[in-house]
Amino acid sequence: MKKLRFTPLLFRRVHKWAGLVIGIQFILWAVSGTAMALLDSAEVAGRAAPSPQVIGNAAETLLPPARLGIGTGTDALQLRMLAGKAVYEVRSKGSVRLLDAATGADVTVNAILARSVARTANGSEITSVTRMAEPNLESRDFSGPVWRVNFSDEVNSSVYISAITGELLVSRGDTWRIWDFFWMLHNMDYAERASFNHPLIIAAGFGVLFVSTTGFYLLFKSFRRREFRWVPFMKDDRKRIVTR
Structure with a gap:
């Protein structure tokens, strides 16, 4: 050898x-x-998320937290606006629940609500709304199920909304896709x-x-x-x- x-x-x-x-x-x-x-x-960063909506005088007609019937095991309670409606976000033992702040009824983040939230970030025509069990590459910085709302604007924007909290997570367009x-x-x-x-x-x-x-x-x-x-x-x- x-x-x-x-x-x-x-x-x-x-x-x-x-x-x-x-x-x-x-x-x-x-x-x-x-x-x-x-x-x-x-353009790579995407369009800015909508500014927080002020509850203002509407707070006088809302239910106080004591009347929500959420019990004592609540870890966090937040009052915020969601698509023009005041909601309570209740966090307990790792789960999240949305309640209508005026009636106390459960709020589900469905396709209709996802459309409303998406329109606060983009005024173009919506072409499709799809629920995803987990984020894709475009929304990989987040976790949990999301709604993807596609628009017919010049950069083919897609807005991702949490299917749990209804929050607008991120907006992506063709420039970001090229960058990615x-x-x-x-x-x-x-x-x-x-x-x-x-x-x-x-x-x-x-x-x-x-x-x-x-x-x-x-x-x-x-x-x-x-x-x-x-x-x-x-x-x-x-x-x-x-x-x-």
């Missing part, structure tokens, strides 16, 4: 093929980084597009370190001493042959 020798030729061959793979990823990093920098940051594609290429997280601490990008990092290290090694091995004769302390002191 031939013994493996760590020679400059071996390093050169490994460096060449590793450099090809890493070089492709370098191009993807450069292209994706440039593309993300050129996109309008305001390049973000996926940049951080190499092709599944969830959220993490920098996954094995693939760590391997790429070590690959870059290997290519740069072997590159420096091969760089110095490619020079000869005679090429540095112009440097005073690198002169070639050859032995003179003395003939008698």
Whole structure:
């Protein structure tokens, strides 16, 4: 069996093929980084969530919390506006319940209510309303079931609303989708597009370190001493042959 020798030729061959793979990823990093920098940051962020609606004088006609019949096991109680209606948000043992603040009746976040909430963020025509059991890539920063409301505006906006609390979570458009594609290429997280601490990008990092290290090694091995004769302390002191 031939013994493996760590020679400059071996390093050169490994460096060449590793450099090809890493070089492709370098191009993807450069292209994706440039593309993300050129996109309008305001459009990438999406349209701002609607301003909180003030309850105002309507509070005088609302039921006091003591008359809601929610018991003593409540962890949190919040009075807020939801699609123009005052509601109590009751949190107890990890669950959330919405009550009509005027009547005490349960409020369900259905498709009709999701449409009303979505219109507070986008006045364009609604094309579809879909309930999702869990968030997709566009709403991956949140958890729980959501309503997706699509609009027919120029950027094909989609608004995501919590199916539990009725809150408007986020708005996405085509600019954000383009940015997200390049973000996926940049951080190499092709599944969830959220993490920098996954094995693939760590391997790429070590690959870059290997290519740069072997590159420096091969760089110095490619020079000869005679090429540095112009440097005073690198002169070639050859032995003179003395003939008698």
